[in-house]
Amino acid sequence: MLHTPIDNVRADTPEDWLARHGGETAVLLHCPGALAARHARFRRGFPGAVTYAVKANPDAALIAALVQGGMTAFDVASPAEMALVRGISPQAVLHYHNPVRSRAEIAAGIAAGVASWSVDDMGELDKLVACGVAPDTEIAVRLKLPVAGAAYDFGAKFGAEPDLAQALLARAAAGGFRVSMTFHVGTQCADPDAWTAYMQACAQAARKAGVRLSRLNVGGGFPSGRDGAEPALEPIFAAIAGGVSAFDEAPALVCEPGRALVADAMAYAVRIKARRGAALYLSDGIYGGLSECPSIGMPRVDLVTEGARATAAPRPFALWGPTCDSLDRLPGETLLPGCAGEGDWLLFRSAGAYLVGVTTCFNGYGTYERGEVARLWTDPSRPLG
The missing domain is CATH 2.40.37.10 (Lyase, Ornithine Decarboxylase; Chain A, domain 1)
Incomplete structure (x- = not known):
């Protein structure tokens, strides 16, 4: 401890x-009131489903408070986080969006009933198939772009370039999976245009791959008030709501904030x-x-x-x-x-x-x-x- x-x-x-x-x-x-107020602000303003990235704060009491406030889905990055969430909310939906996993971790995710898996590499997609991830499970292809506006860029470690993302979408769809896309604009990003650029690129990749996305997960990266001021979340929410116009058929939207929620x-x-x-x-x-x-x-x-x-x-x-x-x-x-x-x-x-x-x-x-x-x-x- x-x-x-x-x-x-x-x-x-x-x-x-x-x-x-x-x-x-x-x-x-x-401050429990501050947590409840920020959770309510996301649920009121974001034009889709709001989930929580457990890595930001894996405190059991905090997660329980989010569940009490209506949180039903969580982004988990390890078997330990899966077990933590399951112990608090047995019916919670789990998104395993850490895109590099050992075979033992994949087995743990299958046992925990993971509903969505992210991929940014052909070898990792093949590994999911080989380990028995069932067809009709959601595969979310993670895209990366050279987009500025964040405190630091997440694309240095994870994410597929647009051409690879397109190929991953086509292959996942051919394998019978429900195809989605996801991205992360980077930590503490206050620029709505970053989300717009990513959404346009996702629409283009899906169009070129000839697939319809079942969902688009716009990740985290939303700013918190580190300077003591209220973060400007509503302009970002509005940009995301408008960004679906880039798609031939609008996918359902999901976000996975961590820092901005807690x-x-x-x-x-x-x-x-x-x-x-x-x-x-x-x-x-x-x-x-x-x-x-x-x-x-x-x-x-x-x-x-x-x-x-x-x-x-x-x-x-x-x-x-x-x-x-x-x-x-x-x-x-x-x-x-x-x-x-x-x-x-x-x-x-x-x-x-x-x-x-x-x-x-x-x-x-x-x-x-x-x-x-x-x-x-x-x-x-x-x-x-």
Whole structure:
């Protein structure tokens, strides 16, 4: 276990919780209302089925809350994630969209009743056939394009170029499978045009292959509010709704958000252990709950001192993690109130994705506690999540 049991203390805001808490251990603060609001926003605005990418946060209580809110399908990337979801929602629909699998993993997926498998390589399609994936199962061909707009590109690892995607579609259809397509625009993408470009390319590939897509899975990549502002999801939803006009026959739409569903429902509080001039030494760093910062940049960070948000004039600080590794430094310099010092808290927003399940205990650090708050923002006019 990398975290202590969920704390029974509940509070109105993170500042209230931290004022009661004390101690030095980092705290992951969860706002159930923010999670429910973001889930409802997707279900209300996305023009198709909304599923959840479990890899973003494999916390059982969070998954159970999504199920209670109406989530019925999940993107799973391993047999362990299949078992996790099945233990919470035995009837859930499973999409196994990690496109590289061992034969043992394929067997586990068949046993778990996986409904959709992605492919981006002929050898992987052949492997599914050889392992006994039944005809009439959905095969979703994963496309990749050189589309900009994301914090980093997922196409470097997965996805088929358009010509290969076309060939995979034709072969899957000839094998009796229900053919679909899927893609991932990349992490934290705020540009609706990225989805439009992918949808047009999918329509073209299907047309050239002579197949009708039963579904189009537009993946994840939707932005979260790492800067503290509400992400602009509705323009993306509108672009996706309009994108089906590129198809001769419009496929049913599916999305698989992870970060955008859960990140803004949590904040991560990390204590300052020491100040040395313009450098702050923290109780957690890149080997723990802040592991994403070097790859996609810093989220909004607030200083909480004596249970209140500090408002002193800002200055840039270097932020160092607690381990003895000199790589354990958050990127760049972070503007914080100049009064920051030992015993204060740094509150990292949009912390609900890629912290649970990713945190290590290198050098004996990485432990965190859990708490629940009614609001993640002190401004009552600001919407949840």
